[in-house]
Amino acid sequence: MKSIVLFASGSGSNVENIVQFFQNKTNVTIACVLTNKRDAKVLDRCNRLNINALYFNRNAFSKTDAVLKVLESFNPDLIVLAGFLWKIPKNLIQAFPKKIINIHPALLPKYGGKGMYGDYVHAAIKENKETETGITIHYVNENYDEGAIIQQEKVEILSNDTVPEIAEKVHNLEYEHFPRVIEKLLLEQ
Ligand code: GRF
Numbered sequence: 001m002k003s004i005v006l007f008a009s010g011s012g013s014n015v016e017n018i019v020q021f022f023q024n025k026t027n028v029t030i031a032c033v034l035t036n037k038r039d040a041k042v043l044d045r046c047n048r049l050n051i052n053a054l055y056f057n058r059n060a061f062s063k064t065d066a067v068l069k070v071l072e073s074f075n076p077d078l079i080v081l082a083g084f085l086w087k088i089p090k091n092l093i094q095a096f097p098k099k100i101i102n103i104h105p106a107l108l109p110k111y112g113g114k115g116m117y118g119d120y121v122h123a124a125i126k127e128n129k130e131t132e133t134g135i136t137i138h139y140v141n142e143n144y145d146e147g148a149i150i151q152q153e154k155v156e157i158l159s160n161d162t163v164p165e166i167a168e169k170v171h172n173l174e175y176e177h178f179p180r181v182i183e184k185l186l187l188e189q
Contacts, residue, residue: 002077002078003030003077005031005033005079006018006030007034014082015045015046018082019051028186033054042083071095080102081101088140098139105135107132125166126162151177
């Protein structure tokens with residue numbers, strides 16, 4: 001049995017999609033969802049889906065080993081960031097080499113880095129009149145959006161696409177590919 005821990009701090013639609021994908025698979029379990037936002041919508045989803053969720057603050061995450069200890073207690077095969085914005089501290093990177101992955105809603109290395117998240121990414125893409133965007137699933141290192149790329153998927157942008165329409169196209173790619181990439185990485189271990 002493989003186990004995953006997810007980090008999320010927003011709506012959590014990817015979390016829900018991943019939970020549903022693995023629901024009927026007996027070889028993968030979602031051990032816990034960790035969040036740094038007490039009022040994140042992802043917590044409502046976890047309640048509804050009967051998934052464990054835990055909240056932590058900045059101190060527990062970056063200044064002590066509290067979150068590290070929690071993660072170690074779950075002994076996860078993969079740690080998945082699904083809409084989580086804080087930079088992952090060194091102690092976690094070192095404890096889980098090649099086991100932490102993130103999804104970014106653009107084709108890295110373009111449109112990455114601090115402050116490039118959510119609609120900021122899609123608005124910048126529209127502003128620059130890009131003709132395509134996509135998703136990047138990558139390993140996490142100590143710099144934002146710079147870890148080795150695992151998989152990218154592209155989608156075309158039409159000149160009259162609005163920011164919400166671009167966001168929807170990107171979300172659809174995320175829903176289609178993220179769970180499958182997670183499954184593939186687990187099977188390869
Ligand atoms: C996704 O677009 C993901 O690429 C990014 O954060 C967003 C999370 O959306 N890292 P949701 O909370 O899963 O709806």
